[in-house]
Amino acid sequence: MSADVAPAGALELLGVVAYGELAAFDRLAEDARLAPELADRVEMTTMAAVQYGHFRTAADRIVALGGDVLAAMEPFRRPFDDFHALTRPKNWHQGLLGVYIGDGLASDVYREVSDLADEATRELVHRVLSDEAFDDFVVGRVRDAIGADPDIAGPLALWGRRLVGEAMSQAQRVLAERPALAGLLTGAPDGSLAEVSRIMSRLMENHTARMARLGLSA
Amino acid sequence: MSADVAPAGALELLGVVAYGELAAFDRLAEDARLAPELADRVEMTTMAAVQYGHFRTAADRIVALGGDVLAAMEPFRRPFDDFHALTRPKNWHQGLLGVYIGDGLASDVYREVSDLADEATRELVHRVLSDEAFDDFVVGRVRDAIGADPDIAGPLALWGRRLVGEAMSQAQRVLAERPALAGLLTGAPDGSLAEVSRIMSRLMENHTARMARLGLSA
Numbered sequence: 001m002s003a004d005v006a007p008a009g010a011l012e013l014l015g016v017v018a019y020g021e022l023a024a025f026d027r028l029a030e031d032a033r034l035a036p037e038l039a040d041r042v043e044m045t046t047m048a049a050v051q052y053g054h055f056r057t058a059a060d061r062i063v064a065l066g067g068d069v070l071a072a073m074e075p076f077r078r079p080f081d082d083f084h085a086l087t088r089p090k091n092w093h094q095g096l097l098g099v100y101i102g103d104g105l106a107s108d109v110y111r112e113v114s115d116l117a118d119e120a121t122r123e124l125v126h127r128v129l130s131d132e133a134f135d136d137f138v139v140g141r142v143r144d145a146i147g148a149d150p151d152i153a154g155p156l157a158l159w160g161r162r163l164v165g166e167a168m169s170q171a172q173r174v175l176a177e178r179p180a181l182a183g184l185l186t187g188a189p190d191g192s193l194a195e196v197s198r199i200m201s202r203l204m205e206n207h208t209a210r211m212a213r214l215g216l217s218a
Numbered sequence: 219m220s221a222d223v224a225p226a227g228a229l230e231l232l233g234v235v236a237y238g239e240l241a242a243f244d245r246l247a248e249d250a251r252l253a254p255e256l257a258d259r260v261e262m263t264t265m266a267a268v269q270y271g272h273f274r275t276a277a278d279r280i281v282a283l284g285g286d287v288l289a290a291m292e293p294f295r296r297p298f299d300d301f302h303a304l305t306r307p308k309n310w311h312q313g314l315l316g317v318y319i320g321d322g323l324a325s326d327v328y329r330e331v332s333d334l335a336d337e338a339t340r341e342l343v344h345r346v347l348s349d350e351a352f353d354d355f356v357v358g359r360v361r362d363a364i365g366a367d368p369d370i371a372g373p374l375a376l377w378g379r380r381l382v383g384e385a386m387s388q389a390q391r392v393l394a395e396r397p398a399l400a401g402l403l404t405g406a407p408d409g410s411l412a413e414v415s416r417i418m419s420r421l422m423e424n425h426t427a428r429m430a431r432l433g434l435s436a
Contacts, residue, residue, distance in 0.1 A: 049270035125267030
């Protein structure tokens with residue numbers, strides 16, 4: 001497949017990535033304000049800047065495919081904005097968990113599509129993935145916090161369920177309404193909801209493993 | 219002067235730049251949320267990411283000089299945080315004006331010190347300055363807004379006075395307490411307050427010219 005021909009759904013996929021990263025930037029910039037220490041704030045700010053780089057990469061790719069960045073993002077504003085409005089963290093640890101879970105889910109989705117997309121989009125996806133190296137920071141901070149105060153483990157586990165539940169709910173709504181995008185994600189032209197469900201199951205398995213890494217049930 | 223020897227005040231200057239850019243990032247990320255259009259939000263987010271790049275450049279320079287980034291920034295948290303807390307914009311246009319005035323003042327200060335600093339710091343300063351190309355976006359948006367609703371010109375002019383007044387007040391406090399920094403800024407070892415005042419006058423002249431570009435009195 002030529003790098004300059006957009007497959008069905010590619011612009012939609014890039015629109016999801018672009019707006020998702022813009023929304024992630026915004027969330028991380030807001031989370032940075034919750035940081036108890038300047039060092040943590042610098043770390044979160046760095047992560048926000050990395051998301052901006054992802055946004056820019058996706059936006060450049062949309063332009064290269066002859067698309068319009070704002071138009072490509074527009075259909076996905078509502079689901080991401082709803083997700084973030086429904087999962088606004090009330091404290092630093094909720095924010096950290098949100099970053100970890102959100103980044104993890106996003107990486108998994110990128111991985112799912114990377115084998116199916118055209119070569120240039122695949123390269124872009126791998127570049128984005130290689131930046132997602134902040135997990136150790138987040139895992140360390142959350143484990144330390146639970147070690148210092150085991151009572152927060154229960155509420156944080158509930159918070160994790162809520163985050164992933166809202167994310168899945170928004171994703172399913174988007175994919176039900178966008179067969180071309182579902183087709184690209186599933187590798188099947190019809191993007192059957194059964195195949196979408198199988199992908200969701202894989203995402204949930206990875207999510208469970210991530211929560212276990214924190215010592216939390218999913 | 220060797221690039222690897224920090225002159226008196228250089229670490230303080232880099233600490234000011236680093237924390238100032240971190241605070242600017244935060245303000246821009248918050249302002250982006252006030253944007254009426256997605257295109258404006260993308261523009262503000264881009265500016266926030268640019269400030270992060272400046273922060274990173276200054277932080278790397280602190281490390282190269284053998285300093286500690288967090289320790290170098292710590293003394294300047296209070297004045298920048300106070301400034302931002304006292305000048306939190308209530309609407310998109312106040313935010314835009316804050317970006318324009320804040321960026322302009324910061325560039326002027328960088329310019330003042332660039333001839334006095336060691337070569338590597340001077341290069342850093344010029345790299346930061348060359349990124350400050352968003353003025354046209356901000357000026358265009360504010361002029362359009364005043365054209366559409368001339369009644370906002372008066373309140374915006376007052377807002378500009380308040381912004382620059384608070385900035386000068388914080389800067390004077392910092393320079394009074396930090397003779398080494400004042401010395402670097404003025405080029406005189408004692409960093410006399412008379413010379414500081416002369417620099418402040420030049421900054422105010424440039425500020426007045428910037429406000430005039432918007433069609434506003436200073």
